Amino acid sequence: MSEIIVSTxxxxxxxxxxxKHNLSKKTVVLFDENTKELFGRDILTALKNQGFTFVELVVPARETSKSFRTAYRLYGNLIEADVDRSWNLLAVGGGVVGDLGGYIAASYYxxxxxxxxxxxxxxxxxxSIGGKVAINHPLGKNLIGFFHMPELVLIDPSYLKSLPEREVYAGMAEVVKYGFIADMEFLRYIEKHFxxxxxIKDPxxxxxxxxxxxxxADIVEQDFKEQSGLRATLNFGHTFAHGFEKLADYRHIRHGEAVAVGMICALHLSRKLEKISQDELxxxxxxxxxxxxxxxxxxxxFKDIPAETILESMLSDKKKVDKQLRYVLLEGLGKAYLHPEPLDDGIVIEAIEKAKKCC
Ligand SMILES: NC(=O)c1ccc[n+]([C@@H]2O[C@H](COP(=O)([O-])OP(=O)(O)OC[C@H]3O[C@@H](n4cnc5c(N)ncnc54)[C@H](O)[C@@H]3O)[C@@H](O)[C@H]2O)c1
Ligand SMILES: [Zn+2]
Structure with a gap:
């Protein structure tokens, strides 16, 4: 597994x-325009001072950079710079840079x-954790990719100080998700220190x-290729979120915003199936x-879209694969499971309706 360092x-x-990780000091540094502007000088100066040889690449700060066209252009830059198998790639940015950088690293040479x-x-x-890397296809997001584990994940939380509030809340949805699916004590911590x-206050x-x-990292380690159902629990709230995101054309809402709404639906669905108590809900x-x-x-x-339309959008996503949606639910706060049977559309629609009322 990758080593994860959290340090400022x-x-x-x-x-x-x-x-320590047997990585050479020849590195391709990939930024987007914003992370180049914000952190480029510090990181490149540090690399210089620490004796690295590096090639710098910058892509536009937008989702469309996760494309074959961008990857193809970057392969060309790397070939021209004589980058070979002895090099590595350092991806400095959000999920766009991480996924694109991972895709290039998994395929180049x-x-x-x-x-x-x-x-x-x-x-x-x-x-950045878990090794799923991908680019988008015009017919769907994240469809072309690899499992390519990072050697190292280097996290400096002080970098978050410049992050716009909207992006902070979008990321926070995933943080809350971890409490819901795996750790009641962490959920309490989040309640107290939200x-x-x-x-962005330390500690x-x-x-x-x-x-x-x-x-x-723990969940990924136990179920790397998503076989036992455990890794699927990371998708708590996501089945609903994907339907909602798709209706918003992936442009008008951030993924985390859709996940927060999706988790409201998933909590109501868990309650409907009596897997959580009213108090827990x-x-x-x-x-x-x-x-x-x-x-x-x-x-x-969210409120403006009929529940049936959201469900239709959720179904259209998966129809090609198995014609059925699988739901990640909670059996108590802090414990998620993949519901083994398909659910009636009616109960799912009721959960969405309830979620709309309390949004
Ligand atoms: N591989 C996976 O397992 C996985 C999991 C979840 C999401 N994703 C992918 O991640 C992508 C979304 O990632 P994201 O939400 O990080 O978006 P992003 O990479 O687009 O970053 C959001 C914005 O914040 C800017 N930014 C980055 N760091 C900043 C900082 N410290 N201060 C100020 N601005 C900063 C970026 O330039 C960008 O404009 C999607 O493409 C999604 O598919 C992948
Ligand atoms: Zn997510």
Whole structure:
């Protein structure tokens, strides 16, 4: 498994950490325009001072950079710079840079090592961990990719200080998810320190990042290729979220915003099947009510779509594979499971209706 380092600062230890992991000091540094502007000088100076040879690549800061066209252009840059198998790639950015960098590292010269240096809350707690890397296809997101484990994940939570509030809340949805699916004690910590975490205050934000990253790494280690159903629990709230995101064309809402709404639906569904108590439902909803989404715009958009349309969109996603949706539910706060049987559309629609009322 990858080693995950959570430390402020982290860029001053690159040489020591690369050597420890038998990584050469020849690295391709991939940024997006924003992370280049924000962290480029510090990171490149640190690499220079620590005796690295490096090639720098920058892509536009948007989801469409996760494309074959961008990857193809970058392969060309690497060939021209004589980058070969003895090099590695350092991805500095959010999930877009991490996924694109991972895709390139997994394929270039049949694979070079990747080190992830995530800079968004979502990337620190989710996308940089677990080795799933992908680019998008015009017909669907994340369809072309690999399992390519990072050698190292280097997390400096102080990088979050410049992150826009909207991105902080989007990442926070995944943090809360880890509490719901795997760890009641962590959920209590989140309840108590929610405001400090979203205000990027230490030690709370570092602790939340460290704990989330370790829960994800643990789950991935036990079920790397998603065979036992355990890794699927990371998708708590996501079945609903994907349907909702798709209706918003993936553009108008952030993934984490859809996940927060999706978790409200999944909590109601868990309650309907009597897997959680009324008290647990209320407690879960109280945490999710702390999310501030741009003056309620996300909630309004969700409320405006008929529940049936959301379910249709959820179904259209998976129809090609097995014609059935599988739901991740809670059996008590802090414990998720993959519901083994298909569920009637009626009960799912009722859960969405309930979620709309309390959004
Ligand atoms: N591989 C996985 O397991 C996995 C899991 C979840 C999501 N993802 C993917 O992750 C992507 C979303 O990632 P994301 O939410 O990090 O979005 P992102 O990479 O688009 O980053 C969001 C924005 O924040 C900017 N930014 C990054 N760090 C910053 C900082 N410290 N300060 C200020 N601005 C900063 C970026 O330039 C960008 O504009 C999606 O493509 C999704 O498919 C992958
Ligand atoms: Zn997610």
């Amino acid at each position: 600062p982290v860029h001053n230890r690159l040489e020591q950490l690369f050597l 049949r694979g070079i090592p990747i080190v992830q240096l995530p800079t968004t809350l979502l990337a620190m707690t989710d996308s 405001d400090d975490i979203v205000a 709370y934000v570092s602790e939340a990042v460290r704990k989330s990253a370790s829960i994800k 209320q407690r879960g909803l109280a945490i999710l009510s702390k999310f501030k989404f741009r003056r309620g715009l996300v909630q309004k958009r």
